[in-house]
Amino acid sequence: MPSTQSSYFQSYPNAEGYFGQFGGNHYPPELRPALEELASSYEELRQTPEFQQTLNKVRGGLQGRPTPIHHLENISNQVAGAQIFIKREDLNHTGAHKINHCVGFALLAKKMGKNKLIAETGAGQHGVALATAAAYFGLECEVHMGEMDISKQSSNVGRMQLLGARVVPATTGQSALKDASDSAFNAYVEQHEHALYAIGSAIGPHPFPMIVRDFQAIVGREAREQFISITNGSLPEHVVACVAGGSNAMGIYSGFIDDPDVALHAVEPLGISDELGQHAATLSYGRPGTLHGARSLVLQKDDGTSADVSSIASGLAYPGVGPEIAMLHETGRVCIAAISNEEAISALFRMAKFEGIIPALESAHALAFAIRLASRRPSSERILVNLSGRGDKDVEFVLENYGTGA
Ligand SMILES: Cc1ncc(COP(=O)(O)O)c(C=O)c1O
Incomplete structure (x- = not known):
């Protein structure tokens, strides 16, 4: 809690x-x-x-907590910018947060x-x-x-x-x-x-939304303590998570939300394009509305019904977003970014080939953004990504549609 x-x-x-x-x-x-x-x-x-x-x-x-934090040294060296770390929620029993x-x-x-x-x-x-x-x-x-x-x-x-x-x-x-x-x-x-x-x-x-956040807050609590211990007392400059409803994001944000110097980033799926129906980037393109019992931002058609969505990551293909994330976006506490299917796939291949980790397609969105952010930030800065899940469930789909990435 x-x-x-x-x-x-x-x-x-x-x-x-x-x-x-x-x-x-x-x-x-x-x-x-x-x-x-x-x-x-x-x-x-x-x-x-x-x-x-x-x-x-x-x-x-049963679950195998605490999950570790791991430094992506190979990708960080390739990018030659900020250092990328991952909180390994993929190592939970059943493969995700x-x-x-x-x-x-x-x-x-x-x-x-x-x-x-x-x-x-x-x-x-x-x-x-x-x-x-x-x-x-x-x-x-x-x-x-x-x-x-x-x-x-x-x-x-x-x-x-x-x-x-x-x-x-x-x-x-x-x-x-x-x-x-x-x-x-x-x-x-x-x-x-x-x-x-x-x-x-x-x-x-x-x-x-409150109960889910509270149970997920273990991720942020552990991550904060582990990061301080790994770095002899520092916090990351950036914390990154992919967002559909916001459970993994609120989990990791919970550890850093009262630290104004830690930037929180929410990464949404841009799918095929920014046209309505071709993505699920609710924070970027949604309007206030009501979905599944709560007022939040919702991707809507002109008549106010929720729009169709598209993403290679099934777990991100949702036309709404949790109300807490919607508020954190509105207040400016959370910065948003959108990652396309292609960018997520290339982050998945890069993680597999250079770090020996196959991430879930959902988490690959967060990684793709972290790689982009790292390339624009100095090597003194550190980016912590919530690696929300592993990609075993996606292997067949990726091989059939995108090959091995060789
Ligand atoms: C591995 C993984 N990450 C992220 C998500 C997105 O959900 P949330 O925004 O609640 O973390 C899902 C949803 O299925 C998922 O399976």
């Missing part, structure tokens, strides 16, 4: 779940009791030593007397992490996934099924992440009495 001493965390969200003008509770009225129960149970349970002890035990043994909040939600569900977890997934990383946490805590698990993503991320579908989860295809719209979220949200409305929605990112109505 973030430190209660932090002035930022004492201020956001406010009592109504708002981060500035963004956030709040824009959900169907029948969900009000379920979300109030979740907010009060979370407030009560997070304070108890037993909750913290169980979480720490699972994070250590998503498990940080999945084990938290599973423990909450257990303590609240629920017997089932429901969620949406894009790339399948959240679904696999949730299925893992559900198996460990003895809960049922139902994961909604767009049909298009089911065929693209088939290895993750098999993993979820092996772990005992039911994968429900979402067939509306583009059959991708937004449609999976719609479908999971509807399932939660129907089943909230015995099920908890373990949302996949820092999105949705209050208290979801």
